[in-house]
Amino acid sequence: MTAAPFSFRLGRFCYLALNVAVVVFLLAPIAIVFVFAVNPTPYIQFPPVGVSLRWFQKFFSSRDFMNALQLSLEVAVMTTIAATLFGASAALALARGGLPGTRVITAIMLSPLMLPAILTGLALFQTYVLLDVGRPLWGLVLGHTLVSIPYVVRTTLAVLQNFDTRLEEAARNLGAGSLRTYFEVTLPLTKPGVMAGAVFAFIVSFDQFPVSLFLVSPGHETLPITLFNYLKFDLDGTIGAASVVSILLALLVVFGLDRTVGLRSYAKL
Amino acid sequence: MTENRLPLNRRQFLATTAAAGIGVIAAPHIARADAATLRITGWGGKWGQTMSSELIPAFEKEFKCKVETDTALPFLPKLQASSRSAPVYDVLHTNSNEQWAALEMGIVEAKIDAKQVPNIADVYPYAISDKIVGVCIFTSAIGLGMRTDKGYGKVSSWKDLWDRAYDGVRGGYVIPLNSLGQAFLMMSGALYGKGMTDLDAAYASMEKLKPIKLVDFTGTMEKMILSGELGIAVLHDSGILRYDDQKQPTAFVAPSEGVLALEQVLALTAGTKVRELANAYVNYMLSPSVQKTLAESVWYSPANSKVKLDDKYNDRLLTTPEKVAKLIQLDWKWYNARKDEIDARVNRIFRA
Amino acid sequence: MSAVRTGVTPIAWLIAPSALLFALFFFLPMGLMAMISLLTGNPVVQPHVTFTGKYYQRILSDPYYFEVIWTTLRIGLLTTVTALLVGYPLAHWMARIRGRTAYAVLMMTVLTPMLTGIVVRTFAWMALLSDKGAINQTLTGLGLISKPLPLMYNEFSIVLGLTHIYVPYMVLTLVGVIGRIDERLEHAAQNLGASPLRAFLEVTLPLSLPGILAGSLLVFALAISAYVTPILMGGFQIMTLPMLIYQQISSSFNVGFAAALGMVLLAISLVLVIAYNRILGLVSGQRDLQ
Numbered sequence: 001m002t003a004a005p006f007s008f009r010l011g012r013f014c015y016l017a018l019n020v021a022v023v024v025f026l027l028a029p030i031a032i033v034f035v036f037a038v039n040p041t042p043y044i045q046f047p048p049v050g051v052s053l054r055w056f057q058k059f060f061s062s063r064d065f066m067n068a069l070q071l072s073l074e075v076a077v078m079t080t081i082a083a084t085l086f087g088a089s090a091a092l093a094l095a096r097g098g099l100p101g102t103r104v105i106t107a108i109m110l111s112p113l114m115l116p117a118i119l120t121g122l123a124l125f126q127t128y129v130l131l132d133v134g135r136p137l138w139g140l141v142l143g144h145t146l147v148s149i150p151y152v153v154r155t156t157l158a159v160l161q162n163f164d165t166r167l168e169e170a171a172r173n174l175g176a177g178s179l180r181t182y183f184e185v186t187l188p189l190t191k192p193g194v195m196a197g198a199v200f201a202f203i204v205s206f207d208q209f210p211v212s213l214f215l216v217s218p219g220h221e222t223l224p225i226t227l228f229n230y231l232k233f234d235l236d237g238t239i240g241a242a243s244v245v246s247i248l249l250a251l252l253v254v255f256g257l258d259r260t261v262g263l264r265s266y267a268k269l
Numbered sequence: 270m271t272e273n274r275l276p277l278n279r280r281q282f283l284a285t286t287a288a289a290g291i292g293v294i295a296a297p298h299i300a301r302a303d304a305a306t307l308r309i310t311g312w313g314g315k316w317g318q319t320m321s322s323e324l325i326p327a328f329e330k331e332f333k334c335k336v337e338t339d340t341a342l343p344f345l346p347k348l349q350a351s352s353r354s355a356p357v358y359d360v361l362h363t364n365s366n367e368q369w370a371a372l373e374m375g376i377v378e379a380k381i382d383a384k385q386v387p388n389i390a391d392v393y394p395y396a397i398s399d400k401i402v403g404v405c406i407f408t409s410a411i412g413l414g415m416r417t418d419k420g421y422g423k424v425s426s427w428k429d430l431w432d433r434a435y436d437g438v439r440g441g442y443v444i445p446l447n448s449l450g451q452a453f454l455m456m457s458g459a460l461y462g463k464g465m466t467d468l469d470a471a472y473a474s475m476e477k478l479k480p481i482k483l484v485d486f487t488g489t490m491e492k493m494i495l496s497g498e499l500g501i502a503v504l505h506d507s508g509i510l511r512y513d514d515q516k517q518p519t520a521f522v523a524p525s526e527g528v529l530a531l532e533q534v535l536a537l538t539a540g541t542k543v544r545e546l547a548n549a550y551v552n553y554m555l556s557p558s559v560q561k562t563l564a565e566s567v568w569y570s571p572a573n574s575k576v577k578l579d580d581k582y583n584d585r586l587l588t589t590p591e592k593v594a595k596l597i598q599l600d601w602k603w604y605n606a607r608k609d610e611i612d613a614r615v616n617r618i619f620r621a
Numbered sequence: 622m623s624a625v626r627t628g629v630t631p632i633a634w635l636i637a638p639s640a641l642l643f644a645l646f647f648f649l650p651m652g653l654m655a656m657i658s659l660l661t662g663n664p665v666v667q668p669h670v671t672f673t674g675k676y677y678q679r680i681l682s683d684p685y686y687f688e689v690i691w692t693t694l695r696i697g698l699l700t701t702v703t704a705l706l707v708g709y710p711l712a713h714w715m716a717r718i719r720g721r722t723a724y725a726v727l728m729m730t731v732l733t734p735m736l737t738g739i740v741v742r743t744f745a746w747m748a749l750l751s752d753k754g755a756i757n758q759t760l761t762g763l764g765l766i767s768k769p770l771p772l773m774y775n776e777f778s779i780v781l782g783l784t785h786i787y788v789p790y791m792v793l794t795l796v797g798v799i800g801r802i803d804e805r806l807e808h809a810a811q812n813l814g815a816s817p818l819r820a821f822l823e824v825t826l827p828l829s830l831p832g833i834l835a836g837s838l839l840v841f842a843l844a845i846s847a848y849v850t851p852i853l854m855g856g857f858q859i860m861t862l863p864m865l866i867y868q869q870i871s872s873s874f875n876v877g878f879a880a881a882l883g884m885v886l887l888a889i890s891l892v893l894v895i896a897y898n899r900i901l902g903l904v905s906g907q908r909d910l911q
Contacts, residue, residue, distance in 0.1 A: 122350065125347065212341075221340070225341050233313040
């Protein structure tokens with residue numbers, strides 16, 4: 001093969017430059033957050049005047065923030081489990097169940113994405129009033145689950161609709177019953193899609209704001225709400241510190257998922 | 270091959286996590302003792318810190334109860350959506366305009382029972398005037414906040430805000446969402462028209478106020494003045510004075526035409542089941558020691574006339590009958606009746 | 622020959638838990654909202670309410686609301702197009718990159734904006750774009766501008782903020798699709814004489830169209846229902862439908878009108894989903910890629 005022509009190298013350079021620009025765009029606000037997490041002045045100031053850990057101190061010593069962080073993590077884990085169970089089973093039913101009106105049902109399952117979450121939050125609050133249950137924790141988890149299920153359904157369905165059904169047929173031809181086929185062929189192959197959906201569900205729940213606004217009970221606020229109120233009343237670097245901690249925590253979760261499950265396989269199926 | 274083992278491991282993992290999850294949900298319910306509970310609303314920030322660290326624990330101890338404070342704004346929609354006989358709050362703490370809206374909905378009580386709340390006898394007249402639903406526990410003066418290091422000339426009138434020199438550094442509120450903005454709108458009618466109810470004059474003056482940066486909350490406004498993003502803005506005295514110890518280049522100006530009242534008001538909800546406790550709480554919030562603590566932590570002017578603040582607060586807050594006489598109280602009942610059309614109009618005026 | 626589906630299989634029962642969940646906690650609440658949009662009050666907590674069409678009448682009779690709807694759609698469209706232009710190259714790079722570590726690093730990069738949290742991310746944009754923020758301070762410091770650029774409180778900042786949040790969703794949707802396109806197809810095209818650009822335009826791009834549509838639908842749906850970012854970035858001087866709903870709920874306490882506005886938004890979204898499914902059907906034969 002001859003040396004790559006100039007136009008090819010130029011094209012390659014543009015491609016890389018474009019991607020680097022995109023990465024910078026995605027990370028620039030994060031970098032700013034890091035900067036403000038360590039800048040000692042209590043309001044937006046650029047250039048930063050120094051490096052200080054006072055906001056991290058304030059964050060970790062704040063009972064409100066710590067409680068909120070803990071609650072957000074708990075709710076996110078519960079939501080992820082629930083959304084994964086509900087969403088994956090629904091996706092399986094939609095892809096393999098031969099239900100009438102599959103398209104309509106799929107659209108309905110995706111519809112929580114289409115509504116402003118503030119309405120969903122208010123509507124759920126009303127329903128809890130109607131059912132006279134107050135504002136329990138399961139109510140909050142349910143709200144989060146509802147808005148997370150569409151993501152799990154999307155990713156699982158994408159995988160289910162794309163993999164070679166001949167694999168399942170082959171298993172059945174070799175004598176496996178449909179349950180065994182499901183557990184030993186379909187499920188492992190669907191796993192990346194389900195995991196991708198689970199990652200979405202975790203992120204969506206951890207970052208959820210409007211639904212939580214109506215469904216949290218006093219004294220038990222999630223982190224986004226505490227942050228939002230802090231933004232209104234205080235607005236100092238503690239928000240930056242909170243954010244740095246959340247990012248690192250969540251990256252840990254994602255890293256863990258990658259090590260155990262391998263997120264790459266989602267792309268290659 | 271690890272693939273075969275995964276479904277089993279995952280099932281086990283899910284089972285244990287589910288069990289743990291149920292344990293987490295159940296635990297608080299088991300642990301909570303059966304004391305009477307008072308549900309209130311409260312602000313965050315310094316107010317919230319003072320309440321949660323000092324004043325609420327003291328109240329809980331004295332009255333052997335539990336207090337739940339909701340700090341997730343907005344409060345009124347939640348109260349509105351809850352059942353009349355089982356409201357989500359027992360005492361609503363909000364600004365005057367919202368209390369009037371709540372009264373209109375029939376979800377708060379118009380007046381406080383003076384027999385149950387003895388401290389109410391000591392408050393200034395404005396705190397229980399006919400412009401107040403429930404009782405006002407603190408007030409602030411709405412005027413102009415400005416920076417002192419930008420070489421601005423002397424500011425003494427509301428009308429100075431319209432000076433073209435401030436284009437680009439002028440701050441105001443999203444009127445539909447903020448009571449300071451609403452009060453300011455009414456004031457503009459008085460400044461440029463026949464009075465507080467002259468909406469046409471008010472709208473015309475709003476048009477002339479552009480360009481202006483709009484925020485929906487005083488906290489944001491305070492920070493924008495501190496960072497220099499704004500040079501002059503509609504702000505209450507507390508919003509400037511609370512940074513007094515930081516020696517910032519900012520100042521509060523009480524305009525010559527008068528300052529408007531930003532009232533912190535408590536009202537009992539119509540369906541509260543813990544009436545006695547709720548009244549005790551209102552009484553507690555009006556007691557001189559609590560009033561002094563809060564006033565000095567957030568620079569609010571106490572409604573109780575018997576409160577003696579330290580000198581540095583006393584000099585600058587509204588703590589004498591003469592000073593409070595200058596407060597202009599607004600007719601929220603009139604405003605709320607027209608809010609929809611006002612909102613529609615100002616949304617149009619201020620769109621980009 | 623593939624097995625012929627003879628109808629509902631036992632697997633279909635797996636839909637039951639989700640169906641129950643949705644029935645009780647989605648349809649019931651939404652039905653309630655739909656009802657409230659046609660009643661004078663809230664039937665759950667108020668005793669005497671009657672039917673009324675006044676909320677919908679208000680929307681139809683005042684051109685301001687059409688403006689708001691159009692602004693919402695316009696911002697949604699701009700965000701979607703921008704997210705696509707920004708996200709596709711990155712998705713392509715990620716899908717084709719060799720090395721597990723490199724992929725993981727890019728994945729973290731893509732996920733980090735999502736993990737920052739909506740409030741803080743918007744705060745970061747404020748720190749970047751406001752008059753005293755990083756960009757203006759740097760440009761002023763370098764002497765390139767004398768007055769700060771109005772980068773905040775306009776449609777530009779809203780689209781920027783929303784794009785930043787939704788690019789990860791677009792990338793993650795596209796990565797899967799592009800990853801499934803056999804690279805050998807591109808190589809074959811190049812072996813037949815096409816330049817890499819042409820191979821991309823005529824092989825990869827068309828094959829990734831279902832992913833483009835799926836990602837675009839997702840981003841558009843999210844963008845038109847967003848309200849936290851537009852509020853914080855646009856300063857209420859740009860009014861979108863979700864912001865108006867927020868205003869009606871939190872300060873006008875007009876739940877009926879808010880519900881009506883919400884139903885309008887839902888209707889618009891449903892129309893889009895239907896249109897999307899139609900187009901997708903035309904584009905990719907019988908395959909349904911959600």
